Amino acid sequence: MERLKKMGLKRAFFVLSSLCVVLSLCLLLLLFVCCEKVRNNYPSGGIEFRADGTNVLLQQPTKGQRRILRMIDGFQLFACILLPAGGIGTAGLLFYRIKLKTPISVLKMGTERILNRDLDFSIPDISEDELGQICRGFEIMRAELLQANQELWEQAEDRKRLNVAFSHDLCNPVAVLKGTVKLIQQGKGDQRTFDRLAGYTLRIENYVEAMSSIQRMEQLPVRAVECTYSMLETELADTIKFLAPALESTVTVEPRGSTRLDYEIFLNAAENLISNGARFAVKKLSVLLREKDGRVVLTVMDDGPGFPLKMLREGPKPFGKK
Numbered sequence: 001m002e003r004l005k006k007m008g009l010k011r012a013f014f015v016l017s018s019l020c021v022v023l024s025l026c027l028l029l030l031l032f033v034c035c036e037k038v039r040n041n042y043p044s045g046g047i048e049f050r051a052d053g054t055n056v057l058l059q060q061p062t063k064g065q066r067r068i069l070r071m072i073d074g075f076q077l078f079a080c081i082l083l084p085a086g087g088i089g090t091a092g093l094l095f096y097r098i099k100l101k102t103p104i105s106v107l108k109m110g111t112e113r114i115l116n117r118d119l120d121f122s123i124p125d126i127s128e129d130e131l132g133q134i135c136r137g138f139e140i141m142r143a144e145l146l147q148a149n150q151e152l153w154e155q156a157e158d159r160k161r162l163n164v165a166f167s168h169d170l171c172n173p174v175a176v177l178k179g180t181v182k183l184i185q186q187g188k189g190d191q192r193t194f195d196r197l198a199g200y201t202l203r204i205e206n207y208v209e210a211m212s213s214i215q216r217m218e219q220l221p222v223r224a225v226e227c228t229y230s231m232l233e234t235e236l237a238d239t240i241k242f243l244a245p246a247l248e249s250t251v252t253v254e255p256r257g258s259t260r261l262d263y264e265i266f267l268n269a270a271e272n273l274i275s276n277g278a279r280f281a282v283k284k285l286s287v288l289l290r291e292k293d294g295r296v297v298l299t300v301m302d303d304g305p306g307f308p309l310k311m312l313r314e315g316p317k318p319f320g321k322k
Helices: 002-006 009-039 063-115 130-185 191-212 229-243 263-280 309-314
Strands: 047-049 055-057 224-228 248-253 258-262 284-292 295-302
Touching: 009 063, 063 130, 130 191, 130 229, 130 263, 191 263, 224 229, 224 263, 229 248, 229 263, 229 284, 258 263, 263 284, 263 295
Parallel strands: 248 284
Antiparallel strands: 047 055, 224 258, 284 295
């Protein structure tokens, strides 16, 4: 049986057909022998010519015996047709059960699950014949479809996170622009106010252009420029003034001189931290900018209640609230 499973389809069908035909012919021969033995028990009638030249009239079969002999002749004729045809039919049935049934059922199951958009299964390695090769090719196709779907899902998730980050990061610059426009409308605008308006407009334009050309946040280009700490201190103070005007605020910048960083990414991060601090602060908000291990570290602290002890112990949970 195992040797048949390893054979090719043509060879397996030929072997099974040959075995079943030979077996049917052997049964037919045995049947003829048995029928002849039964026939010899009945008189055949006719004349017997002996060696001495005499003739002997043999016993004639009775009417019932002749009917039995005709039945034996008909049975032999019927067996000559039935047994070879049965051998071929048996060979086909065995060929289907041994070589075709399992691969066809597996391929049918796989096709139905793929049509139902279910790729969380695997096609077993059934045999070495042609249908086994088809099953292996089907498994490769299923794995490729699963990988392609996973990549599409990851791209959709990355795009969703990108859109969320894009909308969130635009909120704070828009709030600063609205505050600047109010100052201009109140007649309190100076050259610095107009410079801030132009700078934030250009920043939003660059950010929109960058976000429209990438698929995930990790692809956001970094453009490092030389920035002085005094300029960063001024920007942080102005950001607090527009995002948290009702709070007592302090901005402390420890290092002096300049550093290289992406100015727009730094301001996005600072605005997000300051905006989150302003949401939970009661009266005070403090910002600290320092250097540590060759990096610029920005810390925003508020006097709000902070995270509950249970959340600090167990960690944040999806859709959890403070």
